[in-house]
Amino acid sequence: MASTIRFFGGNGSPEVFPAASGGFNTVGFYGAGFGLSVRVGEYNESTFRSIENGTSNGGSIPNLRFANPTGAFVAGLIPARELREVNNFETTLRIRLNTDSAVATQNTNFRAFDKSNINKAPSGVTVRAAEIRKDNAIVRGSGDAGWTVIAGSGSVLPMDNRADLTVQKDFYVALTVSPTSIGEKTQFGFYWETEFL
Amino acid sequence: MIELSKSVDRYVPKERWIASLSNGETIYDDRRSWCVPAWQRLAEYCYSGGLSITGLRVQIAGTEIKLPSGMDGYIQKKKAWATIEESGIKLCFGYVTNGLSLIHEIDSSGDSRTIRPGDEEYKGDPGEPWTIYRKDIRDAKLSLLSA
Numbered sequence: 001m002a003s004t005i006r007f008f009g010g011n012g013s014p015e016v017f018p019a020a021s022g023g024f025n026t027v028g029f030y031g032a033g034f035g036l037s038v039r040v041g042e043y044n045e046s047t048f049r050s051i052e053n054g055t056s057n058g059g060s061i062p063n064l065r066f067a068n069p070t071g072a073f074v075a076g077l078i079p080a081r082e083l084r085e086v087n088n089f090e091t092t093l094r095i096r097l098n099t100d101s102a103v104a105t106q107n108t109n110f111r112a113f114d115k116s117n118i119n120k121a122p123s124g125v126t127v128r129a130a131e132i133r134k135d136n137a138i139v140r141g142s143g144d145a146g147w148t149v150i151a152g153s154g155s156v157l158p159m160d161n162r163a164d165l166t167v168q169k170d171f172y173v174a175l176t177v178s179p180t181s182i183g184e185k186t187q188f189g190f191y192w193e194t195e196f197l
Numbered sequence: 198m199i200e201l202s203k204s205v206d207r208y209v210p211k212e213r214w215i216a217s218l219s220n221g222e223t224i225y226d227d228r229r230s231w232c233v234p235a236w237q238r239l240a241e242y243c244y245s246g247g248l249s250i251t252g253l254r255v256q257i258a259g260t261e262i263k264l265p266s267g268m269d270g271y272i273q274k275k276k277a278w279a280t281i282e283e284s285g286i287k288l289c290f291g292y293v294t295n296g297l298s299l300i301h302e303i304d305s306s307g308d309s310r311t312i313r314p315g316d317e318e319y320k321g322d323p324g325e326p327w328t329i330y331r332k333d334i335r336d337a338k339l340s341l342l343s344a
Contacts, residue, residue, distance in 0.1 A: 003286055005279035018282045025281050097277065101230050104328070107276075107320070118280075153317075165233060193278035195289070197234035197326060 002100045005192065009061035010091030010132075010172055014049050015096075024049040027093070027190070029177040032123060034060075037184075043176045047092060052186060062090050064126055066176040076184030083174065084128050091132045091172040095192050102107045102165035103196035110173050112158040115189040121151035122188030125177050129157040132172040138154040147176070200241045201235065202227040212305060214273055214290060215264075217252040218243070219332070236273045240329045249331040255290050258307035268292035270330040272300055272323060293330070298322045 007016040007027075017023025031037050034057045037039035038044050043066040049058035065073040067080030074081050074090050088094070097105070112127040116118040129150045134141025147159050162169055171192070179185055202209050202225040210222045213226035216239060224242070243249065252266040253273075264271065270293035277286045291300035291312075298321060303309035312318050322328055330338070 003275070003277045005284045007279075007281050015334050027281075032332060095279075099277075100228060101232065101234055103234060104326075106323070167230075189280055189282075191280050192280065193276060195274045195276050195327075197236045197274055 003100045004096075006096045006098075007142055007190075008094040009047075009059075010094050010174075011062055011089040011096060014059040014061070016049055019052070024051055024056065026052050026054065026083065027061060027175070029175075030053045030054075038177070038179055040179050042180060043178045047175075052072065054184065054186070062092060064090070064092055064174045064176055066147065066178070072174060072176065083132065083144055083146065084134065086132050086135055086141065086174060087134050088132055088170070088172045093173045093174040093190075095171040095173065095177070097169045097171070097194060099167055099196065102167050104163045104165055104192045105169060105196045106161045108129045108159040108161070108171065108194040109156040109192070110150070110159060110171075111186055112150045113152050113191055114187050116187075117152075118191045119153040121154065122185075124181055124183070124185040125179055127151070128176045128178075128189065130174040131157060131159045132174050133160065135141045143172070147174075163174070198247070199238050200232055201225075201238055201242060212257040212288060213255070214288075215254045215256065216250050216271070217254075218286055219251050220246070221248040236329070237326050240326055243329055243332075244335070249333075250329055253290060253292070255288060255301075255303070257288055257303055258305055260307070261295055262290075262301065262303070264290070265294050268294050268331070269296075269334050270322070270328040272298060272328045274323070274327050276302065293322045293328055296322060298328075 019025040028044045028048045028050035047061040047063040071080040112122045128147040130144040133143035208227040209225045214226045250271045253264045253271045255262045272291040274289045287302045287304045289302045300312045
């Protein structure tokens with residue numbers, strides 16, 4: 001069974017490539033704009049595709065900022081919106097699974113880790129995540145109602161089973177990040193897995 | 198008619214499961230892209246023909262792994278994973294006995310691990326369609342449902 005998994009901004013662009021592909025391989029979380037820092041205890045105000053040290057701007061990614069346990073500021077707009085009212089295209093990440101035959105998926109989950117060991121929590125940041133499932137702007141979504149703090153294998157974001165048999169599936173993950181101390185944070189990455197027949 | 202590979206034909210990949218059935222047939226994993234996954238077709242074939250899987254083998258990374266015969270059910274699934282930097286797929290296969298499952302995970306490099314009751318990641322019997330149960334187990338489940 002051949003399969004490919006690709007990471008994009010929630011609106012479909014840009015793709016976040018592996019470094020070996022010569023692309024921008026990092027999702028960078030910033031303050032009010034590219035290169036600006038997020039204050040300790042606060043959350044990202046902008047999100048960009050970048051490189052590992054965060055110094056190159058590879059294009060913006062939809063930004064979601066933690067507002068409360070069930071809501072987010074979408075693209076910097078006030079007031080906050082309930083997570084189930086966030087559209088797929090407004091989400092931080094779109095993860096696309098392609099398989100060579102039509103499959104259903106189960107036991108799908110997303111985690112944040114320290115970039116060395118997928119079981120270890122990221123360092124220096126609090127990462128909150130939620131699954132978004134709202135592909136119709138006028139119909140309330142069916143994803144997560146609240147944020148989950150994700151940290152290594154100790155706390156992962158479980159994602160819905162997909163019973164529909166298709167060769168391509170998109171999964172949307174909302175992310176918001178807060179530093180727990182001063183300084184650049186690079187020791188965190190994302191891991192996603194799913195099962196199918 | 199359910200399309201299945203009963204010999205190593207052009208649809209059978211190098212990394213594959215091989216199921217022995219109670220009617221003496223052998224069914225191979227296949228890549229018929231216009232069909233649902235081979236395991237799902239195998240389940241339909243077993244259910245419609247009143248058959249059971251009597252044994253399951255997996256060939257991957259230049260080796261063959263054989264599961265014990267006569268189990269209550271056999272499990273097969275794939276696990277795809279990715280970070281932004283790398284991705285991979287693991288072939289997962291195992292069996293169910295007395296309501297408990299044992300699942301081997303192996304990737305194309307030959308790295309493997311076994312998930313069994315008591316392990317942190319143990320999730321029990323995944324059930325259908327991941328598990329194909331023996332005919333008498335299926336019949337017993339149906340009887341319970343209709344009671």
